[in-house]
Amino acid sequence: MTDTTPDIELPVEEFHEALFEWFDEHHRSFPWRESDDPWEILVLEVMSQQTQLERVTEAWEAFIDRWPDPTSLARDPPGDVISFWSEHRLGYNRRASFLHEAATQLVETYDGAVPADVDALQRLKGIGPYTANAVASFAFDRGGPVIDTNVKRVLYRLLDIPDEDAAYEGATDALAHTSRIGRWNASIMELGGVACSKQPACDEAACPLRRWCRAYRTGDFTAPDVPTQPPYKGSRRELRGKVLRVLNGDDSVTLDDLGHRLRVDYDPDGRYDRSWLRTLLEEMADDGLVTITDGPPVRVDLGR
Numbered sequence: 288m289t290d291t292t293p294d295i296e297l298p299v300e301e302f303h304e305a306l307f308e309w310f311d312e313h314h315r316s317f318p319w320r321e322s323d324d325p326w327e328i329l330v331l332e333v334m335s336q337q338t339q340l341e342r343v344t345e346a347w348e349a350f351i352d353r354w355p356d357p358t359s360l361a362r363d364p365p366g367d368v369i370s371f372w373s374e375h376r377l378g379y380n381r382r383a384s385f386l387h388e389a390a391t392q393l394v395e396t397y398d399g400a401v402p403a404d405v406d407a408l409q410r411l412k413g414i415g416p417y418t419a420n421a422v423a424s425f426a427f428d429r430g431g432p433v434i435d436t437n438v439k440r441v442l443y444r445l446l447d448i449p450d451e452d453a454a455y456e457g458a459t460d461a462l463a464h465t466s467r468i469g470r471w472n473a474s475i476m477e478l479g480g481v482a483c484s485k486q487p488a489c490d491e492a493a494c495p496l497r498r499w500c501r502a503y504r505t506g507d508f509t510a511p512d513v514p515t516q517p518p519y520k521g522s523r524r525e526l527r528g529k530v531l532r533v534l535n536g537d538d539s540v541t542l543d544d545l546g547h548r549l550r551v552d553y554d555p556d557g558r559y560d561r562s563w564l565r566t567l568l569e570e571m572a573d574d575g576l577v578t579i580t581d582g583p584p585v586r587v588d589l590g591r
């Protein structure tokens with residue numbers, strides 16, 4: 288058996304801090320994010336399986352209004368839920384009848400409450416390991432890391448790992464914040480949905496992982512669900528990636544040394560001159576990616 292545990296050299300505490308700060312500032316606002324009610328979270332997780340979050344909002348609000356707890360759902364006939372599912376175009380009607388069955392199980396076994404235990408959640412109809420961990424983590428801060436396509440895309444681009452389940456599991460084992468698992472799952476999933484989407488928005492979405500990201504450094508943004516290189520939105524990102532690549536190899540470089548390694552036509556007094564480079568670096572410094580120390584000579588280091 289080959290060892291697919293990736294060699295993770297990231298400063299994990301700093302990594303968590305950067306990721307969580309980004310989440311607080313940049314996450315999309317959805318009504319269920321305000322909820323810590325396990326039933327409401329379970330309904331959301333079932334609805335959002337293979338359905339985009341943006342499309343789920345209205346249906347989720349209407350569902351919770353009508354069936355605010357498992358008992359109210361179990362009391363109504365399964366056909367009512369299936370009709371609701373079709374009316375709201377949630378697809379896969381089987382999920383509606385499974386949810387009704389799960390509500391009946393909750394009433395019969397847990398007196399209408401949702402259990403916090405992942406194994407107990409997995410015994411509910413239609414709830415697999417992914418949904419069980421999502422519900423346990425978001426509602427109770429328990430369970431394990433969730434690995435969906437968004438999370439895979441982030442990990443694959445961030446680290447040099449193969450597209451294999453064992454490698455993703457190894458990476459999340461090394462990186463996940465197990466005592467704040469709800470926050471971890473929400474943050475890494477949201478990053479994959481907002482910044483590290485199929486066409487990545489590393490700079491535009493202020494991705495907090497840029498300083499460690501392999502894809503950002505190399506310019507290769509392919510991913511398991513993005514087999515061909517997505518277009519760059521200009522060459523700025525490529526240059527920023529090059530800066531990080533140089534700084535990852537050297538502790539500190541002078542402004543001119545960096546300039547010559549970025550562009551063959553760098554010339555302190557030419558078109559691509561010191562002020563051009565300074566503008567690029569100051570943007571990166573604002574993003575916390577580099578620090579500039581005035582000289583002479585001016586020196587540039589990795590941020591923080």
Ligand code: SF4
Binds near residue numbers: 441483489495496497
């Ligand atoms: S820097 Fe870009 S490619 Fe890397 S994790 Fe962030 S968004 Fe994804």
